[in-house]
Amino acid sequence: MALSPSTPPLPLSPLLPRAERNPSAPSTETLRKRLVRKGVVPTPKILHALHKKEAQKSLRRSKKRAVRDESPPLSESQREELEDEARFRAIATEYRAVREELRRRGEVAPPLAGMPWEGLGGVDLRGVLGDGDGDGGGRLKGEHLVELREMLAERNGERFRWLLDDDVELNEGVEAGQGRKRDCSKQNQLGDDEKIELLAKRLSETDLDLHDWKFPRLMRQSGLLFIEMYVLKIIARLGTLGSWRQALSVVEWIYNEKDYKHRKSRFVYTKLLAVLGKARRPTEALRIFNMMREDGQIYPDMAVYHSIAVTLGQAGLLNELIKVIEYMRQKPLKKIRNMKRNWDPSLEPDVIIYNAVLNACIPSHQWKGVFWVFQQMRFSGLKPTGASYGLAMEVMLNAGKYEFVHRFFEKMQKGGLTPKALTYKVLVRAFWQEGKVDEAVKAVRDMEQRGVVGVASTYYELACCLCNNGRWQDAMLEVEKLKNLSFAKPLEVAFTGMILASLDGGHLNDCISIFERMKDYCTPNIGTINAMLKVCSRSDMFAEAKELFESTKATFSGFGIYSDDGSLLKPDEYTYSTMLDVSASAHQWEYFEYVYKEMALSGYQPDQKKIAGLLVEASRAGKMHLLEHAFDAILEAGEIPHESMFTEMICQTIAHNNFERTVILVNSMAHSSLRINESQWANLFQNNKDRFSSATMQDLLNYFHSCNLVTEEPVPSFLKSLHSICRTRLLKDASIVADKLNDEDSDIHSSKENSTLQEMVTESISLAFEAEGKEMHSLLNCDSRASITDTALDMLTMNVGNPYAELPSALEILESWKQDRMKDDAFLSTMSRKVEWK
Known part of the structure; x- marks a missing residue:
């Protein structure tokens, strides 16, 4: 138309x-x-x-846009929300600008995730906004940009640069698209094995875990499809690198994802359990095992039970291992998917499981468990292996059942099983404990005749056995055999063990002979030096210990000599503490002070268990400042000083009439939960009665009545003991006065009058102490407990460095010691140059 x-x-x-x-x-x-x-x-x-x-x-977007355009006017609250959103978008823009500036300077910043004020170490960016005058209401203050830059640089170091390289938001979309395209093409050029190696390497080099936002980003960035074969390779590679934590996070993350949560594999969990077992992480392995057992998709098989049993056996967790065996024999808690109708998932333990039980019995000395295991194996028709007998012998050895050690060894030979070298090691140790040295030597010779290749631990055990019984020259033959063994520990370890074995046997001269002979084989390490210092401490050889200590310290400071095993010959904490013990035993307190200062300057904190008693002895010998330094250093480290350190400082303050410090110390003991009863305080005062007079004790009692005290123990016990000591001493003094009056006035007064005088003196003293007792009762039940507690807590926290009078802090004392040592070194170097010039 x-x-x-x-x-x-x-x-x-x-x-x-x-x-x-x-x-x-x-x-x-x-x-x-x-x-x-x-x-x-x-x-x-x-x-x-x-x-x-x-x-x-x-079309739906256009409809929503039309509805929004025709919407009614916004309310006040809606308008404020929109303004806040605009403000925070401005903050996000400024954040990106800061990040671009950091990248231009070669630093790393994380991408903006979530709200701008979230994920930045708890810092609220709304607190660093400008005043809104001319800055659009959303710009960051200039002075806060430096703080933000430092915070971001600290939170994200150089090691995460590779993770954030493709996260830069460029201004031009074309450039951004090209950048992502280049990154994707570079990632896709790698093969799957290369991707797995790269992912495992990046995971092992970081401490990322499942809860870190970088972890899922890294997993997705790898470009891998996490099928069973690839997951097994990733876990195996992480296990080789020793990154068990990352392997655990990988498995948990993959099986929490929607695409993989229904594809859980028993083989993956078995491999993960093997990695956790190798890393000696029984708690994590047990958690994974329980998760498998309760899951409806998978059910543990024999390989899983082997892994968890070996891990628990190595950790000595016998109770948990018994529960695992009970789980083996139970029906599944949930119905397994795709399970055959006639399939029974319950299992019976095999030899590997029972050997793990024997291994778990070793640290707990459960020697009766050995008979239970062998009985269960006999009922199940299982034949014990050589490892079974060896583990049974080790359990009996640790339990002190030496007779059963020999019985199991005989049953092992009758069963046609060839003992291994480790089995002979257990046998030698049993003979050593029984004092049968010749039998131990005969056992090792029998091992050699049977053609069993000996291990280093067997010969080391025999050498220590001979040294412990005064036969160190025979032990040198075993050292010669150790030299020819591969995969053996350095000879320094063997000689150190031989010295300590001779020391335990009481053969001090043999220790010196072994140390001298050692120099023909290898260079002593710091462990050997510590062993010889211990020998000097036992034999009162201060001069020899001093010479050895000085030579070791000079060697380290001068040349940095390394021993044959690669360890640096540097004095450690045990070296200093042993030398302090030697100096204290010889009453060489000046050298004691020198060693203590060297230990502090080397950065070692005083170990209270080792040197608390030594510092108390040094304080009584006039080295009170060392005790005060250790006391302050322990407080600065956040620990509570030892009880003996408190009591010695209390005695020192009483002797010097510094009652203010005495009150602070006693109150501090109450807040440190240190408990000393009344009899212990009485013994302390009695043992130190020559350090303070009766007048001093009475003055201390009067001072305590005029100050604030804590009502918790040991303050009440201290006051009761102090009252008792003062009463006893006053009664004794009154008795002495009465006796003198009786002697001087024997011609004037009758005995009846003397008795009356003594009774009057005693009665007056009793009345005085009764009043003091009432005063003490009112003192300990006063209502100023809160203020007293605050005072004592202030002493323990705010004034840790200077809690007593005007004493310097531990750090200030250490700094002065450093300056003194620098002056001494400069003086010695000047003198040496003068000598060389002459």
């Missing part, structure tokens, strides 16, 4: 498909090109379906 020129054209939109009416929807050609770039060749049907969906999405 022809149309006249005056007829208006028909509208085409009703005749077109609905998808073509929305101009914002992508065209079919655009969708085709997008799919081709992703490697998909679409069919016309696929293109039509995608085009229809995109058109529908675009």
Whole structure:
């Protein structure tokens, strides 16, 4: 039909498909090109379906936009929300600017995730906003940019740069798209094995765990499809690198993902249990095992039980291992998917499981468990292996049942099993404990005749056995055999053990002979030096110990000599503490002070268990300042000083009439939960009665009545003991006065009058102490407990460095010691140059 020129054209939109009416929807050609770039060749049907969906999405967005345009005016709260959102978007923009500046300077900043004030170490960015005058209400203050930069640089070090390289938000979309394309192409060029190696390496070099946002990003960035084979390779590689924590996080993350949560593999869990067992992590392995047992998809098989049993056996967790055996014999808690109708998932323990039980019995000395294990194996028709007998012998050895050690060894030989070298080691140790040295030597010779290749531990055990019984020259033959063994520990370890064995046997001269002979074989390490210092301490050889200590210290400070095993010959904490013990035993308190200062300057904190008693002795010998330094250093480290240190400082303050410090110390003991009863205080006062007079004790009692005290123990016990001591001494003094009066006035007064005088003196003293007792009762039940507690806590926290009078802190004392040593070194170097010039 022809149309006249005056007829208006028909509208085409009703005749077109609905998808073509929305101009914002992508065209079919655009969708085709997008799919081709992703490697998909679409069919016309696929293109039509995608085009229809995109058109529908675009139409829904346009409807929402129209509704929003026709919406009523915003309320005040809605307007504030929009303003806040705009403000925080401005903060996000500023954050990105800071991040770009950090990247230009070569530093690393994390991407903005979530709200701008979240995920930044708890810092609220709203607190660093400007005043809003001319800055748009959303700019960061300039002075806070430096703090933000430092915080971001500290939170994300150089090791995470590779993780954030492709997270930079560029201004131009084309450049950003090209950058991502380059990164993806570079990642896709690697093979799957290379991707696995790269992922394992990056995980092992970091401390990322499942709860860190970088961890899932790293896993997705690897570009791997986490199928069973790939997960096994990742776990195996992480286990080789010693990264058990990352291996655990990998498995948990993968099986928590939606795409993999229904594809859990028993083999993956078995491999993970093996990694955890190798790393000696029984708690984590037990958690994984329980998770498998309670899961409905998988059920532990014999390989899983082997892994968990060996791990628990090595850790000595016998009770948990028994529970695992009970689980083996139980029906599953949940029905397993795809389980065959006649399949029974319950299992029976085998030899490996029972050997793990024997291994768990060793640290707990459960020698009766050995008979239970062998009985269970006999009922199950299992034959014990050589490892079974060897573990049984070791359990009996640790339990002191030497007779059963020999019985199991005989049963092992009767069963046709060849004992291994480790079995002979247990046998030698049993003979040593029984004092049968010749039998121990005969056992090792029998091992050699049987052709069993000896291990280093067997010969080491025999050498120590001989040295402990005064036969160190025979032990040197075993050392010669140790030299020819591969995979043996350095000879320094063997000689150190021989010296200590001779020391335990009481052969001090043999220790010196072994040390001298050692120099022909190897260089002594610091362990050997410590052993010889211990020998000097037992034999009162201060001069020899001093010479050895000085030579060791000079060697380290001068040349940095290394021993044959690669360890640096540097004095350690045990070296200093042993030398302090030697100096205290010889009453060489000046050298004691010198060693203590060297220990402090070397950065070692005083170990209270080792040197608390030594510091108390040094304090009584006039080295009170060393005790005060150790006391302050322990407080600064956040620990509570030893009880003997408190009591010695209390005695020192009483002797010097420094009652203020005495009160602080006694109150501090109460807040440190140190408990000393009344009899212990009485013994302390009695043992130190020559250090303070009766007048001093009475003055201390009067001072305590005029100050604030804590009502908790040991303050009441201290006061009661102090009252008792003062009463006893006053009664004794009154008796002496009465006796003198009786002697001087024997011609004037009768005995009846003298007795009356003594009774009057005693009565007056009793009345005085009764009043003091009432005063003490009121003192300990006063209402100022809160203020007293605050005072004592202030002493323990705020004034740790200077709690007593005007004493310097431990750090100040250490600094002065450093300056003194620098002056001494400078003086010695000057003198040496003068000598060389002459």
